[in-house]
Amino acid sequence: MPHNDRDLGVAGPAPTEPVKGDGEKPAGPARADGGEASRSRTSAPEIEAPALQKVATGYITWMMIASFGASLALMVPLSYSLALRISDLAPGREELLGYVTGSAQFVYLVLSPLIGFWSDRTRSRLGRRTPFMIAGAVLGVVALFGIAAAPTVFLVGLVWVVGMIGWSTAGQAIQNVQADRVPEEQRGRISALTSVMNQIAPVIGIGIAYAVASSTLLVFLVPGVLGAAMLLLFPVFKPEGDSRALVHTSDVTLKGLIASYGFNPRKYPDFGWNWLGRFVFFMGLYFNTTFGTFFYAQRLDLPIKDVAGVVATVGAIGVLAAAVGAIGGGFLSDKLGRRKLFTLIGAVLFVVGAVTEAFAYSLPQLVLGAVLMQLAIAAFSAVDQAIVFAVLPDRAQAGRYLAVVAFAQKIPSAVAPLIAPLVITIGVTAGGEKNYTQLYLSGAVLALVGGLIIKFKVKSVR
Numbered sequence: 001m002p003h004n005d006r007d008l009g010v011a012g013p014a015p016t017e018p019v020k021g022d023g024e025k026p027a028g029p030a031r032a033d034g035g036e037a038s039r040s041r042t043s044a045p046e047i048e049a050p051a052l053q054k055v056a057t058g059y060i061t062w063m064m065i066a067s068f069g070a071s072l073a074l075m076v077p078l079s080y081s082l083a084l085r086i087s088d089l090a091p092g093r094e095e096l097l098g099y100v101t102g103s104a105q106f107v108y109l110v111l112s113p114l115i116g117f118w119s120d121r122t123r124s125r126l127g128r129r130t131p132f133m134i135a136g137a138v139l140g141v142v143a144l145f146g147i148a149a150a151p152t153v154f155l156v157g158l159v160w161v162v163g164m165i166g167w168s169t170a171g172q173a174i175q176n177v178q179a180d181r182v183p184e185e186q187r188g189r190i191s192a193l194t195s196v197m198n199q200i201a202p203v204i205g206i207g208i209a210y211a212v213a214s215s216t217l218l219v220f221l222v223p224g225v226l227g228a229a230m231l232l233l234f235p236v237f238k239p240e241g242d243s244r245a246l247v248h249t250s251d252v253t254l255k256g257l258i259a260s261y262g263f264n265p266r267k268y269p270d271f272g273w274n275w276l277g278r279f280v281f282f283m284g285l286y287f288n289t290t291f292g293t294f295f296y297a298q299r300l301d302l303p304i305k306d307v308a309g310v311v312a313t314v315g316a317i318g319v320l321a322a323a324v325g326a327i328g329g330g331f332l333s334d335k336l337g338r339r340k341l342f343t344l345i346g347a348v349l350f351v352v353g354a355v356t357e358a359f360a361y362s363l364p365q366l367v368l369g370a371v372l373m374q375l376a377i378a379a380f381s382a383v384d385q386a387i388v389f390a391v392l393p394d395r396a397q398a399g400r401y402l403a404v405v406a407f408a409q410k411i412p413s414a415v416a417p418l419i420a421p422l423v424i425t426i427g428v429t430a431g432g433e434k435n436y437t438q439l440y441l442s443g444a445v446l447a448l449v450g451g452l453i454i455k456f457k458v459k460s461v462r
Contacts, residue, residue, distance in 0.1 A: 052183045059181075060190055062234045063174065066133075067194040069230025070171035071201035073140055074164075076223040080206045082147070082160065084219060089153050100157040102414075104164035109410050115169055116399030117260040119176060127240030129180065129399075132173040134235070137228040139166025144220040170231055172402065177240065179389050179398035185334060187386035192330020195382045199322045201227075203315075260400045263393060270391040271401070273457035278384060278408040281347060281450025285377060286416030287443035288354055291424065295436045299361050314367055318374035325349075325378030333383045338462050340455045343387065346380030347451020349373075351444040358440035376447075384454065390461050 078101060086097050115132070122128045143163030150156045174194070182190050205223045212218035265272030296314075297307045329342045353372030360366045392401050423442055424434040 052181065054183055054186060055181060055190075059238050060186075060193065062238050063177070063190065064193050064197050066174050066231045066234035067171075068197040068201045069227040069233075070167065070174060071198040071227075072205040072230070073137075073224045073227030074167035074171060075198075075202035076205035076209055076227075077144070077147070077160070077163065077220065079202050080209050081219045081223075082156070084213070085147060085150075085156060085216065086153055088216070089151075089156065093153075096153050100153070100160055103157060104161045105410065105414075107161050108164050108168050109407070111165065112168070112172065112403040112406060113260040113400055114257060115165075116172070116176070116401070116403035117257065117397075119173065119399035120397045123244045123246060125242050125244065126235070128243045128246070129173040129176045130235040130240045132176075133170045133231060136166045136168070136170030136173065137231055139163070140170065141221075141224050141228050142166075144224040145217075148217040148220045167227075172399070172406075174231075174234070175402055176399045179392060179395055179402060182389070184386075184390060185337075187389050188330040188332075188334035188339070188383060189327075190330075191385040191389075192326040192328075192382040195326040195330070195378060195385070196323045199319050199326070199378070203319055261404070263401070263404060268391070268393040270458045270460045271393050274384070274387055274391055274454055275405060275408050277343075277450045277453035277457070278388075278405070279412060279450070280453060281350075281380060281384075281447050282409045282412040283416055284350070284354075284443040284446030284448075284450065286412050287420055287423070287446065288357070288373065288440050290417045290420045291434075291436065291439070294434070295357075296366065298433060298436065299366060300363060310363065310366075314370045317367060317371055321371045321374040322378035325375035326382040329379035330382040330386070333386065339383050339387045339390070340458060340461060342383040343380050344451045344455040346376045346378075346383065347447050349376035349379065350447040350451075352376075354440045354444035354447070358437045358444070380451070387454070387458065387461050391458065 082100060083097050086093070086100065090096055119128055119132050122131060124131055126134075140163050143159050143166060146159035147156050147163065150159055178187070178190060178194070205227075208223050208226070209219045212222050263271060265275075293304065293307050293311060296302070296310050297304050300307070300310065302310070325346070329346065333339050333342045350373055353369045353374075353376055355369075356372060357366060357369030360369055388402070388405050389395075392398060394401065420439055423439045424436060426435050426438050428435050
């Protein structure tokens with residue numbers, strides 16, 4: 001039976017109207033604002049979406065805890081423990097870390113729309129998204145066991161593909177629940193709070209891993225098991241509700257699976273323009289983060305090995321700035337009912353930070369530029385996430401479309417590092433210093449263009 005939670009303010013999905021004997025189709029899918037599309041006798045919705053109702057503070061709290069857990073489990077290996085394991089197995093072969101993490105990212109990127117498509121169509125007593133949280137966490141924990149025991153880097157890479165798929169699927173399921181359940185007036189603050197959890201989790205997680213660094217097994221398992229437990233508390237205390245009554249009216253076809261990798265921008269212009277603006281913004285962001293360590297070494301005239309302390313300091317301050325940016329942008333955008341204004345403010349702040357860093361030759365200037373950029377990235381990301389939920393072509397297929405949205409961030413993360421080396425050689429003579437000024441200014445221009453696209457081309461969101 002569907003779960004009824006008074007604190008949540010949302011019951012499990014109400015049973016939908018079945019197809020009548022005379023061929024009349026059920027009502028159209030719920031829109032992103034919680035309304036309902038017009039009824040049609042000629043075309044039925046592929047999947048019916050659950051209703052939107054305001055969620056309570058307790059629900060938001062458990063969602064934040066789940067987001068923290070998913071980020072803890074995923075980001076600690078990416079930020080620390082995988083590098084430690086590869087260093088043990090292949091000393092001096094740091095480049096292998098890039099191959100391991102890049103390969104896993106690529107495999108998940110290819111599979112993510114299919115996973116989202118499957119999630120949208122899942123009918124179970126636990127709901128549509130909960131089975132993917134559970135399966136993802138189980139896969140992730142098993143993979144961490146395997147990495148700790150793997151005798152070669154090749155096996156570490158193979159097992160981490162499983163781990164990446166598991167933890168990323170679990171994390172994506174949390175975002176899918178936000179699209180399923182959270183109404184427009186709460187999306188900014190919830191996106192902001194979950195974003196802050198995603199920022200804080202790796203910092204705390206690396207501290208936990210460092211505390212048990214004497215044991216390879218514990219370095220992987222302690223953050224992973226803790227993250228999985230925090231993630232799974234969400235469906236335990238705030239069950240999603242039975243989804244078996246939700247309807248879908250079409251069979252899975254090869255054409256449908258291929259279509260899940262894209263969308264029609266003419267049919268869904270706001271979704272398309274927001275996707276493009278997000279893509280361009282993140283191209284600018286990754287321009288300005290790809291060579292961070294080398295940039296600091298050049299500007300501070302330090303050996304590469306001595307830059308770690310600077311990077312750690314900037315990172316710690318950046319987390320605080322990101323929290324301020326995400327919460328400030330998210331809560332204010334909810335209060336004022338304005339989204340696009342804050343994405344543009346985020347883009348402009350990014351420009352100010354990037355220009356500051358482009359012409360910085362002292363630690364205080366570099367820290368100021370980095371803080372402004374972190375503030376900007378967090379404000380932009382939190383509010384644009386709320387815009388994404390508002391312009392989804394079909395909220396009933398949130399899993400599929402959010403996977404497509406992820407392309408706008410993942411593709412730049414792969415492409416920008418390939419283009420950036422060309423930018424830093426512009427105007428450089430043989431043996432001369434790399435042109436990081438040009439790189440950071442280019443990133444600033446791209447970020448601003450991304451913000452302007454969203455501000456002036458997305459029409460259905462204020």
